[in-house]
Structure formats: structure tokens, C-alpha cells
Amino acid sequence: MSTETPDRSAFAGAAPLQGLRVIEFSAFVAAPSCGLALAQLGADVIRIDPIGGNIDAKRLPLNAHGNSLYWASLNHGKRSIEINPRDPRGRTLMQDLITAPGPAGGIFLTNLGVDGDLGYEALSARRPDLIMVQLSGSPDGANAVDYTVNCAAGFPLVTGNGQQPVNHVLPAWDMLAGMTLATAILAAERHRRLTGEGQLVKLTLADVAFATAANLGYVADVEVNGNSRSADGNFLYGAYGDAFVTSDGRHVMVVAISDRQWKALVRAIGIESQLTAAAVALGHTLDTEDGRWQARELISAVFRPWFAARTLEDVTKAFNDRSLLWGPYRDFQQMLTEDHRVSEANPMFKRIDHPGYGRFLTTGSPLSFSRSTRTPVSPASIIGADTVQVMHDVLQVDETRTASLQADGVLGGKQPST
């Protein structure tokens, strides 16, 4: 192992990623969610956008002023600089930012098809210890987005009742790719710390999806057993779990995996003896996870009238045993009004003003580190708002020169930094 003589004072009590600077050139979800996660852990994340913003600048939902709440939600806590990538001076400034000297810098995160003077070869010639992490669509070089990866990876055809594919609404592959990119950056930064070497790390969205399908056993099930999982409604796979509707039109999810959870469930519903008798009559055993999974239709048929006869409030009262695993379905509005975990009572959240966007409950990192207090939740910048400051802080370019580049259309951000 290496011999290290760290300067403890600079990092003791600091945010976990203090001292890391990441230049992000991105659009949509995956790379921005990576940059957000790193910023929330204390990294200095600078997002570069073309003047006027990238292709995701006006993604829905917008607020009444036409500013994107989606953009603000995924990019808060970062600094934003607008540079014209079609101007040669703009390209050079992008290179300068990505390869800026100093041990903090030299990390470039992108999910755009950059090459030439923004490709790894050109950039690493300027800064050999550069870490570049690049996400693309598909390992065969084709474009792909979450929706076109999702349809290929098996899940939509087994979601819902199986009569037709059901797309997920959560962009799960984008989010998972984002955290995979964060892991990649920290792994490469560790390698750089130990060896001085930078490198190019590549990932495709499709590989994230295919790896997940394999890692969850679906590939092995086909290859070893010749079995392709089929759709099964809202049942939990391999144990007992299902969704029910209440008399007041609410829905609840009920899960029992362990024997203890199962016993708590039948006790709460109060039908243990009838259910057992019915199971015996039909040749089912309810004593094992697998047995309950085999008997899932029977169990749900027996449970359903109980829920249909009760309001959500009744169910909540009856389900006060802490060993029960269950919960009501909530839409996004109900999530905010009914769930105390989605409020400032949860230290992950803080309701702050985002000038230009509005005031809303905003996330810090979901991770809590015992050696540091949570990094303060900070607002989203209007796109380009940090241009002057970033030019000054990172490239030591003064305001006069920046103003001249703004006048020439090489840099944006003419509105004052907020």
C-alpha cells in the first residue's frame, strides 16, 4: 500500500467529497443525477450548457414563467456556466475548464457524444491525469434512451397483467446509470490518488439494464431452467404480497416475506383458521414463502373482502403491529400531504427558494455520514448564472474579459448571478 501523509486538518469534519471538482457536460437524467449526487456530498460540480441551455433546458414540468422544474430539481447545488460550443474560443474554454490545473480538478462527466477536441485523447493530452467518465446509449454504438433500453430488457412485458407491455414511469435505468457513474468517478479518483494515472471510463445505458436483468436471476432462469418469467399483476414474486382496494377507493400494498410478517398479517386480518382450512382443502401449505407464493391467488381472494369493507383509516388502525410490512399507495400530491417522511421533519429535505423556479422541498444526499454534517441544500442556478464566477474561480479570467466573451456570444450568463 502507499504511504500517505494526509493533511488531516483540511478534511476533518468536511463534506465527504470536499476537494473534488467535476465538470459536467450533460443533458437529460443520467449524468445530471450523477452530478447532483456528487454535489450533495460536497463536490464542486460545474455544469456546462450551450447558450440558452441544452436539449433538456425546457423539459416538463415548467413553472408559470416557463422555467423547468425538472431541470432545477436535477441540477440544484451545481454551478452553471453557458458556453457556445460552436465557437472555437468556446471549445477552448471548455477544454480549459475540463483540464484546469490543480489536484481538485480534472474530472469530466458527460453523457453527450463528444469527440474531437472534447474527446478523451485530446483532453488527456492536455492533462494526462484527467478522469473522463462517459455514458452512451448502447454497446453497439446505437443511440438509446431509457424507454428504448427498457423495452429490450424484459421488464415491461412482465409488468402489470401481461396483456401488453407496461413502461415504467420512473426512469430507472437513467437513475441507476447515474449512481453507477458516481461510483465510477470515485473508483477512478481512488486509482488516480494511488498511481497518479487518469483514465477514460465508459458505460452504456443498455448495459446497465442488461446487467440488472442478469444480476436478478432472470438470465439464469432462462438459461438453466428454460423459464422466462411471466407477468403476475401486483403480486410480489416468490413470497406473498399484493395490492388491495379499500372501501374509500384507496389502494394498499401488503407484504409478508418472513414467517413472522406472515403471522402478523393473518393475525391482523383475523382469518387465520379459515384461511388455513381453505389452504388444506386446496392442497396448499402456507408455512413457507414458496408455499404462500403458490397459494397467492387463494390468499388474495380471502383477504380482498376484508379490505373492501374497510376504509384506509380502518386498515391503518388494524395494522398497527410494527412487524407488518404494508403501506398505502400515494400519488405525488398525497406523498407530500400525508407522509411525514416527505417534509422538513426528514433531515434529507429542506424547503428552499430557487430564484426563477419557485420554493419547494429540495433534497440533500440521502446518505448521512457520521463524520460530517449534511451538506446544506442549495438552490438551482438559472442556466448560465454562474458564468462570471466560474470563469474567475477556475480559470482566473477577470470580469472584463468575461464580459467581452459574453458580448461576442462565446459565453452566456449575462443575467446577474443569483
Next chain:
Amino acid sequence: MSTETPDRSAFAGAAPLQGLRVIEFSAFVAAPSCGLALAQLGADVIRIDPIGGNIDAKRLPLNAHGNSLYWASLNHGKRSIEINPRDPRGRTLMQDLITAPGPAGGIFLTNLGVDGDLGYEALSARRPDLIMVQLSGSPDGANAVDYTVNCAAGFPLVTGNGQQPVNHVLPAWDMLAGMTLATAILAAERHRRLTGEGQLVKLTLADVAFATAANLGYVADVEVNGNSRSADGNFLYGAYGDAFVTSDGRHVMVVAISDRQWKALVRAIGIESQLTAAAVALGHTLDTEDGRWQARELISAVFRPWFAARTLEDVTKAFNDRSLLWGPYRDFQQMLTEDHRVSEANPMFKRIDHPGYGRFLTTGSPLSFSRSTRTPVSPASIIGADTVQVMHDVLQVDETRTASLQADGVLGGKQPST
């Protein structure tokens, strides 16, 4: 910054996480998927299970011998040791493994409710630089699993056609939590490298879901606009995308986000003039993402007969323009038989024998690092199979002593290591 004099030779060309040892005490999906990701990047990951395996040891799908393909798929590339946690000597051995000396070790990953002698206080008293990363269910201390987190986080009620909640089949929160744990471990290891300090890092599954809902703009949409997103079938949100059925009963997903993608799509389908005329008649504009989203029902109505009159093969021939974003839906079987990206042609995959489980296409890391070759894909251990070896390598306990602990029921793994 710290002054470092790394021993370059030990790490040059090595796997990115060579020199990291992680002790995993886990069950189900989230923490095991974290351990898998780290093992695939070269970390030495040792999973501890109670004798006979943890609660997830027999999760479906099983193979013909009753061994879990799910378990093998999520835990390959790790070493497996069986220890009886109810025996005081077993608990002490678990402490010994977690706090084993040496700069490689001292990282403990768990998603189980450990405390007392396996809690952070007791363990860090033995090894002050210990990093412990612990996932639990909910920030209010309640138990929660992917299904009961999912119902709370808004997405199932906007998945599908909205008449009832639709659970995702992909355990998205577990997988996302797993990669968040991996990021946490590397962030904490960076902090330890810089300061010598260990720490406890905590995460809850529910916070992962709530943070995601917020980061994607759904919370801001409620708080700023008073709007809670509703279900919208298989439409892509905010631009144009939808699913169609072909004459041979296959389904395809078609997406157009940029203007270029949109033009390529209407060109391929060959209905540009009719569609434009219909849009004008109905007051729609198709020139913007937002306009196409507003007109999505019209667009799909016009497109639908075109797909219904063609086989998947016809569509594939017509859609040979590389700027088109589309793909067929595939089940897990079709994914393996039709998609060359899910085969050994993809360097992420290798088809290997997993003794006791079978032969199947197995993942390496989806990340490719230019400074190292991909870490070889390695098989899953039968649970406990590495007991003797781990006792020897990590704790310098010889085979005689291990055999005696096995005879006493403190250790498992009596079958030979594979």
C-alpha cells in the same frame, strides 16, 4: 491537499478497486447488489451468512437441485463464509472479520438490523478507522422493502392506464440503493485515506425513493404548480413516444425527442403531409417537443394502423435510419435469443459454470476502465464454500482450528471449497 507518495507499481494496471476488502452481512437485493458491483471492480468482497444461508438463500428462481439462481446471480464473484451468529464465538469471529487489521480491510456493508456487538459503536471501538455502511428501511425506523417503499413514492399510481396502481417488477429502489451504497463506501474510503478517520454511513430505502421523486421534479410540480402528474399509458412524458403492436403480435417502442429524431420517424412512416394537415386542422403544432406531447393521442392514432399492418420484420426494415430511436419489446427469453448485446459478443458478459447452480451468461461490471482490463467474471460460491479459505486468509486461522469450529456448529462450509 495531502502529500502522497503512492507505490505506483502495486496499482498500475490493476482492477480499479484492487486492495479494498468489504465484509458484507446482507440479504435480498440492495446490499448484495452493492457488494457485487464492488467485487466486479476488483474488491475482495466476503459475504457472511448464517449456517444454511440467510433469509434470501432460497429465493426463486431455483434450479432443479433447489439452489437459488437469484442468489447466485447477485452474489457471484464474492467469497462466502458461514458463521453461526447465535453462538458467542460466531459473533466474535464476525467482529474479527469486520475489524481485521490491515489497510485493505475495515469496511462493513450491511442491510440487516445489526446492533450490540455488531453495531458501529462496538466495532469502531475495536477498529477506529472502520467504515460501516448500513441500509435500513425507513427514516422513521419502520421496516420497509422495495414494494412498501414504492407504493409510498408516487410512481405506481401513474404507471399504466391509471385505473389501479401498477407495481414495478424491477426492484428499482433496491438497485438504486445498492449503487448509492457503493458510492458511499468509496466516498468514505476517500475520506479515510485523507484523514485516517472511519465513520458510519446510513441510508434508508425510503429516502432513496423520495429523493428520486423530488429530483425528477415531481415534488416541485406539486409545490410550485399544484399539479400531481397523472397516468398516461405508455406515452413518454414531455415529448413524443409510444408503444405499438405489430401484425405478428409483437410490440415496439418508438421515441422522438429531438427534431431530427421526429423528422426521421415521420419520414420512415411516410405520413408527413397527412399528419401535418391533421395537426393543423386540430390546432396542434408538431414543431416542438411540447407540441408533439400535446398532440400525442393524434400522432399515435395516425401511426397505429401503419404498425398494425406490418410485422416486426417489416418495421425493422423500414426503421433502418440510425437517427431513429425505437426498439422491440422483448421478454427475458427473447432478450437472450434475439439481442446480440446480451451474449458473449458483449465484453460485459461471459457464459461460465457456477458449480451447483449451472452454466449461464454472467455479468462483469458494466463499467469499462481504460487503465485496466475487465475483471474476470467469476462464479458464485455455494453458500459457505469459502469458509476455510477466508478463515485462513483474513484471520490466519489454520484448518485444524476451523474444522473444530465447524464441528462445534460455529462455522459452516464443511463441503469443499469450489
